[in-house]
Amino acid sequence: MTVKYPNAGQFKRELDSDRLERIYLFLGEEEGEKDKAINRITVMAFSDPNERSLATGRFHIENDDFMAAADFALSPPLFSSRRICIMYNIDSLPYARHKAVFQDLVVNLPDSAMLIMTSHEIRPPAFMAELLDRFKVVQFWRYFDKDIYNYILASFRKLGLPIDDRAVDILVERTGNDIKKIDDAIDMIRFSGETGRVDAEMIQYFIPDQKDANVFEFVDALFKKDTHALSLFKRIFEDGTPDLRVVYQVLRQAEIIEKYYSLAEEGAPAEEAMARAGVYSKNRGNFWLYTKAFPRSLLRRVFPLISATDYKLKSGGASKDLPANPVFNLANDILFMK
Numbered sequence: 001m002t003v004k005y006p007n008a009g010q011f012k013r014e015l016d017s018d019r020l021e022r023i024y025l026f027l028g029e030e031e032g033e034k035d036k037a038i039n040r041i042t043v044m045a046f047s048d049p050n051e052r053s054l055a056t057g058r059f060h061i062e063n064d065d066f067m068a069a070a071d072f073a074l075s076p077p078l079f080s081s082r083r084i085c086i087m088y089n090i091d092s093l094p095y096a097r098h099k100a101v102f103q104d105l106v107v108n109l110p111d112s113a114m115l116i117m118t119s120h121e122i123r124p125p126a127f128m129a130e131l132l133d134r135f136k137v138v139q140f141w142r143y144f145d146k147d148i149y150n151y152i153l154a155s156f157r158k159l160g161l162p163i164d165d166r167a168v169d170i171l172v173e174r175t176g177n178d179i180k181k182i183d184d185a186i187d188m189i190r191f192s193g194e195t196g197r198v199d200a201e202m203i204q205y206f207i208p209d210q211k212d213a214n215v216f217e218f219v220d221a222l223f224k225k226d227t228h229a230l231s232l233f234k235r236i237f238e239d240g241t242p243d244l245r246v247v248y249q250v251l252r253q254a255e256i257i258e259k260y261y262s263l264a265e266e267g268a269p270a271e272e273a274m275a276r277a278g279v280y281s282k283n284r285g286n287f288w289l290y291t292k293a294f295p296r297s298l299l300r301r302v303f304p305l306i307s308a309t310d311y312k313l314k315s316g317g318a319s320k321d322l323p324a325n326p327v328f329n330l331a332n333d334i335l336f337m338k
Contacts, residue, residue, distance in 0.1 A: 032179030
């Protein structure tokens with residue numbers, strides 16, 4: 001018998017009632033909508049961004065993070081009244097090895113913890129069958145092309161910005177039908193200060209192509225001090241992305257963080273300082289992690305490293321050998337500076 005689970009739209013309406021469950025399982029291919037649901041849940045659980053950042057743990061089970069995730073979920077919270085543990089790609093769990101811990105986690109989850117698991121598959125993993133009644137299961141179906149186009153048109157209409165057909169085509173090409181990336185792109189246009197019709201030229205100017213999107217993922221990991229940044233750089237290096245373009249994005253992010261510190265020092269409230277520094281609303285959760293990884297004293301040591309790398313590249317220091325690449329070495333220096 002096939003069980004019909006609520007979809008993303010139905011789940012949004014359920015969240016409107018301000019009720020949160022203890023354990024969630026998010027199924028399906030629409031990762032962007034999953035991320036939006038996760039973000040909404042964390043905001044509902046923690047109104048304070050600092051508390052939200054400290055009390056939310058994100059773990060990738062395909063990277064063998066399960067035991068760390070379980071330890072986080074089962075440990076008492078230190079800086080808040082609760083914790084949210086997010087386990088991405090739970091279907092990749094080597095269940096035979098972790099059966100006892102998994103069952104203990106689900107059955108004996110502390111009252112202070114909330115658990116969110118995701119799976120790219122459309123059905124729950126078989127190993128969850130006996131415990132599935134403890135989960136709130138939601139199905140996130142992939143959008144059809146027509147739905148994507150209608151979503152973009154409706155989103156711009158709400159902003160009072162008409163958009164032409166060619167602009168929609170390019171936006172879809174550059175975001176790969178990913179709802180989260182589409183939302184981020186719409187935010188970029190919204191906060192750009194541009195008015196009037198959104199045309200193809202505007203989309204091409206403001207919305208990066210997929211190679212640039214990989215650069216943004218690298219910069220995001222770098223400023224979280226996530227060593228995954230090195231493998232992300234390897235990918236963009238092999239894609240042939242120009243080194244100077246990568247350095248520019250690293251510099252831009254460092255300057256945004258420094259501007260935030262300057263505004264905060266002048267007495268601006270945190271949310272206002274982020275907005276004036278150019279931090280998009282959807283990226284503010286990540287931005288708190290950047291400031292945690294790079295207090296101002298450490299951040300100031302990043303700028304000379306960027307300057308030296310820029311000089312090497314402009315002096316013919318580019319290398320086709322990854323270990324000798326100046327930007328790869330910059331990433332290592334930033335990741336492991338103390």
